[in-house]
Amino acid sequence: MPDAADLSLLQGTLDVLVLKTLAWGPRHGYGVARWIAETTGDELRIEEGALYTALHRMERRGWVESEWGLSDTGRRARFYQLTSAGRQQLKEQTQRWTRYASAVARVLQTA
């Protein structure tokens, strides 16, 4: 179980992960969870409920929009896709994350 400290760090990154996932095309919530799990090789443990909270929050902010449809397993599912505002967010947050990561890396490399 990821403990509290990990979760707070994750909240900001969760958004950018979800956005990036959706950049590859519309998915339902389960699909987003699977994609992140597979791409990170299950390294990142995300509480799946948090994913849905993130998705709904981003829909409120207008970064994604949702529509009900049929999954490939024949069940009724809610699909999410990026809006243009979401795409913009993704770009900005990716840049920020990259700068943050490289800054941290530089510090660590000096040791």
Add this chain to the structure above:
Amino acid sequence: MALIPGIRRVFRLDRAVRRAEQDVDDEIAFHFAETVDRLVASGYSPERARAEAERRFGDVERYRAELGALGGAERRAARRAAWWEGVAQDLRQAARVLRRQPGFATAVALTFALGIGANATMFGLVDRLVLRPPAHVAAPEELREIGQWVTFGTDTFMTTGASYPTISDLRELVPELTHIAGHGEREMSLGRGAGARRVRAGIVTGDFFALLGTRPVIGRLLQPADDRRDAGDPAVVLGHGFWRRELGGDPDVIGRTLRIDRGVYTVVGVAPEGFTGLERAPADVWLPAVPVALSAGEPGLVDSYGWLHFTAVGRLRSGVAEQAATERATMALRAIARQPDAMGDSTTVAALRSVLPRDSISESADAKVALLLGGVSLLVLLIACANVANLLLARALRRRREIAVRLALGVGRGRLVRQLVAESVLLAALGGVAALAVVYWGGTLLRALLWADAAWEGSPVDGRVLAFTAVATLVTGLLAGLLPALQASRPALSAALKLGARDGGGRQSRTRAALLVTQAALSVVLLVGTGLFTRSLVAVGNERLGYDVGNVLVGNMNLRGVGYDGARIEALHADIAERVRALPGVAGVAVAASLPFRSSYATYFRIPGRDSLPEVDDGGPYVNAVSPDFLATVGTRVLRGRGFSEADRAGSQRVMIVNQSMAKLFWPDGDALGACVKVAADSIPCATVVGIVENARRQRIEENTSLQYMVPLGQHVSYLRDRVLFVRPAHGADRATLAAAVRRTMQTAAPDLPFADVYPMADLLDRQMRPWRMGAALFGAFGALALVLAAVGLYGVIAYSVSQRTHELGVRLALGARQGQVRALVLRQGVLLAATGTALGVALAWTLAPRVSELLFRTSPRDPAVFAGVAAMLLVVAVAACILPAWRASRVDPAVALRAE
């Protein structure tokens, strides 16, 4: 159909909004279903798969609640957005529909514009007269005017006249009211000679501005230190409008001196814009009482308990009950009554009154009239709404099929009603914008024509009026559109969808008929009012007032304010009369002591040989001292005997002229001519009556039996000190230029003369004529409006009825009816409706008319000519409105009509 995409979107949003909670559950369920499937496929047992899925998900209940909350907020936002989107959509749709029917849209928008505009104009008036508290006054609801109750016959009313010493005493004796101050008004002359101008001065006690809590825009306001005998340079505060107009808004105005009447005052500050003290109209300048009294040589203004020039006002201390203040004031007034000349006695009861205009409506005639007119305009607006509702209903019935289809496709009834109402709201909005033009012109016209003597500041269209217009527009649109929309959207599907359906039913046409009858009745009431007031106006115009008020100019100068005594005033006026006589365009000049409709005098009067004289209610007999050519100048006819001549002057035989009423009353059988009368004193030789003139008005237009007599100026009684100039312009002379020339002559006849007021004599009657003028003009405007609306409404109803009866009329024509008979049929329907409304209106007017009888002049409130005339007018208009539909009905081709259904 263009409607379908809209409907689809409506469905989707509705569903999403309704099922948000269900959606959250579905979404989570889907996630679990997929997770469990995958785990089972990779070897878990179903129970362990389920447990693992729950573990990976996290606290399901918590997330469910979070998502629900998020969804709730989202739902609310979505619902609001959907609602606004729906409204915008409805309005766009409405605009599209209305654009296709420009004639209908214009007619309705115009109707709304007139109705809303009339109401907004009246609101602007009522707002200024009644609703607005005095500007720039702190907490005006705490202020109280201090007066006394006075019983006169059977009436008890409150008087507010108070003297300066009384106010000082009240200040000490009534601690429940703080800052007790006094304010009064006076017209004074600014400057002297050719450039002299009239100013309206507010004369106040020292703590007046402290009482009001007003803050100046420049400099300071008057203080108690200014209101003392040792005040140094007397101070004056300028009104904002005056400062702008006369001094160009110069910011360096402090320290400038102004010569007002006999005093020189130094400007110490400027009052804020819109400040009018506690009056309705702003004063030009504000002066402290004591310096004014000193410079005018009128110490009684601030010394005497009997000079009631001020109104006393105080502020109720917080926490004090009004009852306690009133009781204390009563005790104070009774104590003050013991002073010499003071008003009241040991039974005096004090009265406290709020200064807010809305609390003293019953005292202000203007406010009452404005409210009455506000009510009338509301009535007209209702008529307009009824009219539009009728039109919309007719139109909605024509769109029955389209509406039925929309209902069948599942558009909620509420949504449909909203769409229909959107059309009417849009029309109202168009009308509302046009209404602002109506308000601007109407307001300007009203002020100029009917209330020219009050000073109005600001445009007729101000913030409050705009707000009122916006609200009125919305309410009107909803009101006019709701009933038709509700009626039209009733799901009587099967009947409507069937081809060949007849008129939507007796219910709707009964409503429309009822609306129409109401309109006609209200029009009749308004038009009867018009007729009565117009007759009064005409009667006044035809009345012989005894003076040629339409022609004569009056010149008036307040010479006592600048220190002239009786002899100097007399001499000056004789000089002025000579100078004015020499001006071009002058046919006659006269000087007299009293001014008709304003001032009159009486003196000792005795007919030798008689013990007593008959008395009349009006009092009198009243005396006037006149120059020789007075009668010819003002146009009073000599009936018998002669007028005065140059020979009748000081020293020659004493003569007098009496008016007809006096001759008939005092010398009923004998001849008044030659009688000798003692005037002014027994010791003076009696004056012989040498002429009898027609009756002339003394004070009011209504009276005609005032006992009046005249003596020559040279033989006048010494206390008639004031003089008034009368000028008769030559035929064809321009009165305005002549008035200006007379004013200049008067102000420059001697050095240092004050302002001279020169105006047409007819202006003296303005205030008395106002009720009739106003009644005739406004009732006329509203009545005409109501009539037009009713006519349009009738046309609409009949035209629609004809269109519905095409089949029936075709049958009649086919069966051999003549075209004339068909026309008569349609006309009869319309005339019947109008006649019902007229009868109702006549009955209503008959009942209400006596209420206005005191406002009429020589016109009975139930004047048959007026009632008959209005009824006839309405029927003629009704016939005119129905002619076109009747003609169209008779042209129906029976073959086409029979085939079409």
